[in-house]
Amino acid sequence: MRTYMAGEASMLRPKGAGETISKAVSRGAGAHLGRTAGRPAVQITHLRKTYGPVTAVDDVSLSVAEGEIFGILGPNGAGKTTTVECAIGLRVPDAGTVSLFGLDPQSDRREIHEIVGVQLQSSAFPAKLRVGEILDMYRSFYRQPADVTELAEALGLAGKRRDYYRSLSGGQRQRLSVALALIGRPKIAVLDEMTAGLDPQGRRDAWNLIERVRERGVTIVLVTHFMEEAERLCDRVALIDGGRIVALDTPASLAARARGGKSIRFLPSAPFDDRLLTGLAEVTRVEREGRHVVVTGTGELASAVILTLHAAGLEARDVRLDASTLEDAFVRLTGTHLNEEEEQS
Amino acid sequence: MSLHTLTRPGAPRAAFGKIVLNEARLAWRQPAGIVAGIGISLLLLIIFGEIHVFRQHDARLGELSAFQVYIPILISFSIGILALAYLPGPLVSYREQGILRRLSTTPVPASWVLAAQLVVQACLMMIATGILIAVSVAFFGESAPGNPAGFVLALMLSIAALFAVGLAIAAAARTPGAARGLMAAAFYPLMFFSGIYFPMQLLPGVFQGISHLTPLGAAVQAVQDSMLGEFPPAAPLLVLVAYALVFGYLAKRFFRWE
Numbered sequence: 001m002r003t004y005m006a007g008e009a010s011m012l013r014p015k016g017a018g019e020t021i022s023k024a025v026s027r028g029a030g031a032h033l034g035r036t037a038g039r040p041a042v043q044i045t046h047l048r049k050t051y052g053p054v055t056a057v058d059d060v061s062l063s064v065a066e067g068e069i070f071g072i073l074g075p076n077g078a079g080k081t082t083t084v085e086c087a088i089g090l091r092v093p094d095a096g097t098v099s100l101f102g103l104d105p106q107s108d109r110r111e112i113h114e115i116v117g118v119q120l121q122s123s124a125f126p127a128k129l130r131v132g133e134i135l136d137m138y139r140s141f142y143r144q145p146a147d148v149t150e151l152a153e154a155l156g157l158a159g160k161r162r163d164y165y166r167s168l169s170g171g172q173r174q175r176l177s178v179a180l181a182l183i184g185r186p187k188i189a190v191l192d193e194m195t196a197g198l199d200p201q202g203r204r205d206a207w208n209l210i211e212r213v214r215e216r217g218v219t220i221v222l223v224t225h226f227m228e229e230a231e232r233l234c235d236r237v238a239l240i241d242g243g244r245i246v247a248l249d250t251p252a253s254l255a256a257r258a259r260g261g262k263s264i265r266f267l268p269s270a271p272f273d274d275r276l277l278t279g280l281a282e283v284t285r286v287e288r289e290g291r292h293v294v295v296t297g298t299g300e301l302a303s304a305v306i307l308t309l310h311a312a313g314l315e316a317r318d319v320r321l322d323a324s325t326l327e328d329a330f331v332r333l334t335g336t337h338l339n340e341e342e343e344q345s
Numbered sequence: 346m347s348l349h350t351l352t353r354p355g356a357p358r359a360a361f362g363k364i365v366l367n368e369a370r371l372a373w374r375q376p377a378g379i380v381a382g383i384g385i386s387l388l389l390l391i392i393f394g395e396i397h398v399f400r401q402h403d404a405r406l407g408e409l410s411a412f413q414v415y416i417p418i419l420i421s422f423s424i425g426i427l428a429l430a431y432l433p434g435p436l437v438s439y440r441e442q443g444i445l446r447r448l449s450t451t452p453v454p455a456s457w458v459l460a461a462q463l464v465v466q467a468c469l470m471m472i473a474t475g476i477l478i479a480v481s482v483a484f485f486g487e488s489a490p491g492n493p494a495g496f497v498l499a500l501m502l503s504i505a506a507l508f509a510v511g512l513a514i515a516a517a518a519r520t521p522g523a524a525r526g527l528m529a530a531a532f533y534p535l536m537f538f539s540g541i542y543f544p545m546q547l548l549p550g551v552f553q554g555i556s557h558l559t560p561l562g563a564a565v566q567a568v569q570d571s572m573l574g575e576f577p578p579a580a581p582l583l584v585l586v587a588y589a590l591v592f593g594y595l596a597k598r599f600f601r602w603e
Contacts, residue, residue: 088450110452118450124442126435128374129367137367140360141451184451 039102041066041188041219042087047096049082056082058243060096066187069210069220071234071251073227073326075334079243080223081121084190087221088116100188114142117186119177121193121223125165131176132161135183142184154209155179156202170197178206182213189213192223207233227327231255237326241334254329263296263322264305265289269315276312280304292318360453364461371435372465378431383473385426386419390477394485406546414544416481417568421503421539421561423473427466428507429532430525433515435462437524446603455602463508470504491574499571502585503564509592510560516600538562557581560588 042064049057057079064070072080085091087098089105089112098105105112125134135152139145152158155175160168168176174197181189194210195203203226210233214220224230230237231251239247239254247254274286282304283297295305302321309316372378393399399411406414436459439445445455481487490496510531518524538545538552539561545553556562563581570577 090446090450113450113452116450118447120443120447120450122443123447124444125447126367126371126439126444128371133367133370137360137363138451140357140363141453143357180447 039066039099040064041068041101042070042221043097043099044083044087045097047083047086047098048094049079049086049091050094055243057086057093060240060243060245062238062245062248064219064221066101066219067214067217068235069214069222069233071230071237072221072223072240073225073230073237073330074240075225078240080240081192082243083240084192084221084223088112088118088190114184115187117181117184117189119181119189119191119194121196123177124173125176127164127166129165130161131157131163131165131168134165134176135161135179138180138183144185146183146185148183151179151183154212156205171199171202174198175202175206178209186218188219188221190221190223194222194224195226195229203229227325227330231326239330239333246333247329251326255326262298262301263294264302264316265292265294265320265322266305266316267292267318268309269317272309272312272314277305277308280308361457361461364453364457365464368435368458368461368465369468372469378427378466379469382423382427382431382469383476386423386473387476387480389422390416390419390480391484394481400485406544411544412481412485413487413572414540414546414569416477416487417565417572418540418544419477420474420500420568421564422536422541423477424470424503424507424564425532425535425539425561427470427473428504428511429514429535430528432462432466432508432511433518433524433528434521436512436515437518438521440601440603441520443603449602459512466508467504471500474500490572492571492576495571495576496568499564499567499577499582499585502582502589503560503567506560506564506585506588506592509589509596512596512600513592516596516598535559535561539565558584560585563588 040063042062044063045061047057047060048055060079060083062070072083074080082091086093087100087105089109092106100112100116103111103115131152132148135148139148149158152161155178157172157175157179160172165173165176174195178191178194181191191210195206198206207229210220210222220233222229222233234251236249237247237251237254238245277283277286277293277295280297282299282301283295285296287294287296295301297304302319306316306319393412393415396411399415402408402410439458445458448455448458478489482489514524514527514531518527536542538556538559540546540556545556545562545565557566557580563584567577567581567585570581
């Protein structure tokens with residue numbers, strides 16, 4: 001649960017940092033427009049994938065609109081990576097269909113590889129190649145590649161182009177991997193744990209980059225187990241657990257659904273009877289935490305509570321409003337804490 | 346942009362050049378392959394050339410000098426060590442590190458890296474051969490290969506046969522360690538039958554018979570004959586072709602990209 005001080009706008013996001021970022025990465029939309037217009041960017045129906053006795057993905061269906069940032073969220077082993085690897089043609093599904101802009105990842109491999117940029121969770125590059133050499137090589141794979149200089153700058157790798165891959169830190173390797181996913185100006189970017197291993201600043205830079213890339217019409221599929229990342233970036237999120245989608249909605253709706261409401265916590269200026277508040281339509285529960293009162297409810301809960309107290313000659317001090325978050329939704333829907341998963345991994 | 350590139354997706358041809366360039370850089374920056382493939386055989390050539398008795402013609406060696414016998418053996422040593430030790434290693438570690446897998450999500454097929462490796466290793470083999478021949482001619486008064494066409498053919502078939510065996514090792518080995526083990530298991534017996542420890546002419550006939558059926562033994566035989574001015578006989582050439590086809594098929598059949 002995330003706690004906001006009263007009056008603080010919970011959804012305020014710092015914007016506008018990093019204006020230089022990547023005109024480079026974004027022209028992908030032009031390349032195959034004729035063939036692909038008007039179709040969902042990603043369409044997965046009844047996807048199923050087993051490894052021996054283990055069912056990794058079980059009847060997953062989802063659809064991602066063009067230009068959307070779509071999050072796939074879940075604990076380790078939930079089937080997130082398998083789902084996207086089937087989507088990009090790295091794995092062959094046991095059942096179900098996948099289509100990217102109407103193309104089949106298995107039979108239309110060549111077209112798919114032109115329009116999809118991929119960042120895999122576990123990929124390395126030869127230790128003794130320089131960053132610039134790797135970027136140049138990957139650039140040559142595509143017919144309308146991004147500008148390497150701009151891309152390197154956007155990802156904070158501009159000063160690293162002469163460095164050997166083996167000398168890069170984990171975060172720098174991660175940023176190179178993201179750069180390579182975007183270097184072909186893809187129509188769809190599939191990023192698997194994009195910000196794993198990045199420090200908070202690196203994570204924010206990567207988020208800024210993703211938002212800029214999206215502004216130019218690139219569809220982004222983001223596999224993550226960072227709540228903050230999903231809440232900040234994603235238009236919609238699929239929560240996956242045990243190979244199944246347990247919820248699929250906007251981050252805000254998922255969070256609201258998690259608790260069916262919000263709560264207000266305050267210190268009353270004088271004792272009062274709970275029935276004063278339990279009679280209100282907005283209120284579902286009143287609890288005491290020491291001298292503090294926690295009221296849970298829906299709708300315009302805060303103003304209803306404060307106005308009622310005021311009318312009774314009471315004052316609410318030390319007010320805190322709690323909004324439930326995606327994390328709450330996650331815990332409620334899967335019974336798992338993402339953070340615990342993170343520590344184990 | 347041409348109509349061709351608009352209508353047919355796929356990687357630009359220039360990408361292959363970039364991959365070859367990077368593989369060449371890696372070979373240069375991790376020069377163990379260059380040292381082993383070119384340096385060792387050159388060093389041995391010079392040492393043997395300085396040993397007086399090695400320069401004397403010997404009836405047991407078919408009136409050749411030991412030095413002359415060793416030139417094709419050292420050429421096949423260069424080809425053998427590069428193909429068996431320095432070709433599978435990078436391929437297996439690229440697979441293990443997910444480099445091949447990452448490439449297979451781009452318009453470039455992962456097989457282009459394998460092809461680039463073959464180009465780089467073949468260049469090293471030809472450089473090694475060129476240096477060995479040039480040094481033996483310039484400093485030790487030997488003559489250039491008497492049958493250049495036969496020499497080139499013998500060389501190409503030897504490279505193809507040893508590449509096939511090396512790729513089969515890369516296909517069979519799951520880890521770089523396993524690749525090293527398989528390499529050692531194949532390399533030392535094959536080197537024995539190439540005659541690098543004792544020229545085969547000095548050993549009983551049964552060893553020569555086996556030698557002629559091994560890839561390095563057949564390579565030595567074919568290269569030797571072409572150096573002496575004859576077109577190599579069919580037997581060693583067919584042995585080399587057979588290794589190229591059989592092991593090439595096995596490699597293709599069992600090579601895993603991830």
